[in-house]
Amino acid sequence: MASCLCRYRRRILFFCSPCILLLPVYIYVSVALYYIMKHGAPYGARVVHSVLPTHFTSCGLKHSRDLAPHPAKSFWKSELDSGALWNIIQHKTDRQYNPILRPHLAENPSSLYYKTEMSRRPGDRCSPNYEINNTMPDYAKLPIQMKNFVTTMHCRDHLLIIDPLDVCDAQAKKGAPSLLMAIKTQTANFENREAIRETWGRSGNIITLGGQQRLVRRVFLLGKSEDLHIEEKLHLESEKYGDIIQWDFMDTFFNLTLKDVLFWDWFSRRCPHAHFIFKGDDDVFVRTPAVLDYLLAEEADGNSSNGSRQTNKMETFVVGDVISNAAPIRSNGTKYYIPESFYKGLYPSYPGGGGMLYSGSLAHKLLEVSQRVHLFPIDDVYLGMCLQRLGVYPISHPAFLTFDFPKDEPKEPCANHTILLVHKRSPAEMFQLWNETSTPSPECRYVKLRPD
Structure with missing residues (x-):
């Protein structure tokens, strides 16, 4: 009888020993999961949440009641709402050379220019890109000057x-x-x-x-x-x-x-x-x-x-x-x-x-x-x-008059002495204005520039 009990005890110990050894691991994992679910991941652990909480505490800060909200939208737009050709091309370029996304460009802003200069080959001629019309639905209806520009707007290095x-x-x-x-x-x-x-x-x-x-x-x-x-x-x-x-x-x-x-x-x-x-x-x-x-x-x-x-x-x-x-x-x-x-x-x-x-x-x-x-x-x-x-x-x-003088102002005797520039003037008018302003009358000699 004693020998029989001994034999069964050995078998019980053989099967139960692994369970006894795994019990602390099971308890540790259970406690860890409970802690993570309640307090967040411990330092050094990587946990992926399928849904972010509404608010969060930034890394390195102590837990506080003043929690920062997550941004409602993504910080960098990957696509434009507009389908306009120039906007799309420039949006891609701006992202490519964004100093935050590409910090090395901020340290060396001339790198793009250097690359462009190095890519030039003497004697190269830039050919029109007629495939661009496939990207503009109304290309066929555009004026000729717009068509010419769109097909050659990639060409900027001219001899x-x-x-x-x-x-x-x-x-x-x-x-x-x-x-x-x-x-x-x-x-x-x-x-x-x-x-x-x-x-x-x-x-x-x-x-x-x-x-x-x-x-x-x-x-x-x-x-x-x-x-x-x-x-x-x-x-x-x-x-x-x-x-x-x-x-x-x-x-x-x-x-x-x-x-x-x-x-x-x-x-x-x-x-x-x-x-x-x-x-x-x-x-x-x-x-x-x-x-x-x-x-x-x-x-x-x-x-x-x-x-x-x-x-x-x-x-x-x-x-x-x-x-x-x-x-x-x-x-x-x-x-x-x-x-x-x-x-x-x-x-x-x-x-x-x-x-x-x-x-x-x-x-x-x-x-x-x-x-x-x-x-x-x-x-x-x-x-x-x-x-x-x-x-x-x-x-x-105000002394730059690219749209000419306001109405009736040119009639004032010293009007032309108050400007730095005026547009438009014919060659004959240029000679007349030069003679007038080069030898001003006493009343116009110290006239100040046009005020705002």
């Missing part, structure tokens, strides 16, 4: 046909121009360019109204035309004056943006130390001596402040007739027509393209940021888009 070498000394900081005038014109506008050269766009040492002398340089920005006779005359004009910059693209209204982008590249190589840039059309009148006085006052105001503030001010300085809260024009009959299938939304604030001033420092920044802003068919709106991504707000000044 120089005429490149003046003696406008500035690119290596000399000391002899750098105080003002570089970059004037948009077309090949056939010979009279406008000649009037500008002889009046407000003179190149050389210019005497300001305050009696100081400052160096001014001038260039005209052009594409090409289909008229071979006019092209021949343009080359003769370039040989005579040395102030023509021409690129290998058709000179159309929607290609004006290319003149900005390509000029910033030319400026960085040929005239990088110019203090300020005037960019405007060839049918404006500019009181250049008054402009120089205005710029000298802006520099003096910066120098009287802290050094850091002065640096920031000059690096972000841009002034003109600022247009805010503008919306795209949807009327098919105007040259500014932008269809909803191409762009949706308001435009950012921008200085009117008739004429504006900005610092040379800002021009270098515009070159970099333009490499990650997709081309837009209206040049001054495109500048606003670049400024927006730089966090730069243009200054509005």
Whole structure:
């Protein structure tokens, strides 16, 4: 009997021993699960919840009754609500070069520009992309200038046909121009360019109204035309004056943006130390001596402040007739027509393209940021888009009259002495205004600029 009990005891111990050994593990797991369900995961554990609680305590903070709510929506939108072509392309680019999502770009913001420069091959020509019409449902109904832009808007590297070498000394900081005038014109506008050269766009040492002398340089920005006779005359004009910059693209209204982008590249190589840039059309009148006085006052105001503030001010300085809260024009009959299938939304604030001033420092920044802003068919709106991504707000000044004087104001005797720029003016009117403002009457000699 004893031997039988012993035999069964051994069997019981054989089967029960593992259960006895696993009992503490079972108790530990049960207690751990209960703790996690009640208090959350212990430090170092990874637990995936299928449903997040309404509120949470941020990591590293003590438990508190003041809990932070979860965001109602995702922080980064992966897709746009709009199906407009430009918005989609730019949304992808903005995400790709977002300094939070891609922090290495914040440390080296010129990396994209460097990559673009390295990818260029001399002699390459950019071909139109006719497959783009499949992405715009109304492509067949678009005006011809919009069709041409949409199929070539990926092309931004165009060869120089005429490149003046003696406008500035690119290596000399000391002899750098105080003002570089970059004037948009077309090949056939010979009279406008000649009037500008002889009046407000003179190149050389210019005497300001305050009696100081400052160096001014001038260039005209052009594409090409289909008229071979006019092209021949343009080359003769370039040989005579040395102030023509021409690129290998058709000179159309929607290609004006290319003149900005390509000029910033030319400026960085040929005239990088110019203090300020005037960019405007060839049918404006500019009181250049008054402009120089205005710029000298802006520099003096910066120098009287802290050094850091002065640096920031000059690096972000841009002034003109600022247009805010503008919306795209949807009327098919105007040259500014932008269809909803191409762009949706308001435009950012921008200085009117008739004429504006900005610092040379800002021009270098515009070159970099333009490499990650997709081309837009209206040049001054495109500048606003670049400024927006730089966090730069243009200054509005009432002396820039890109839409001419208000009604009846030109009749006042000293009206033309209160402006920095007025648009539009013919070559004959430029000569008349130059003579009037160069030798002001006693009553107009000390008139101040137009107030707000």
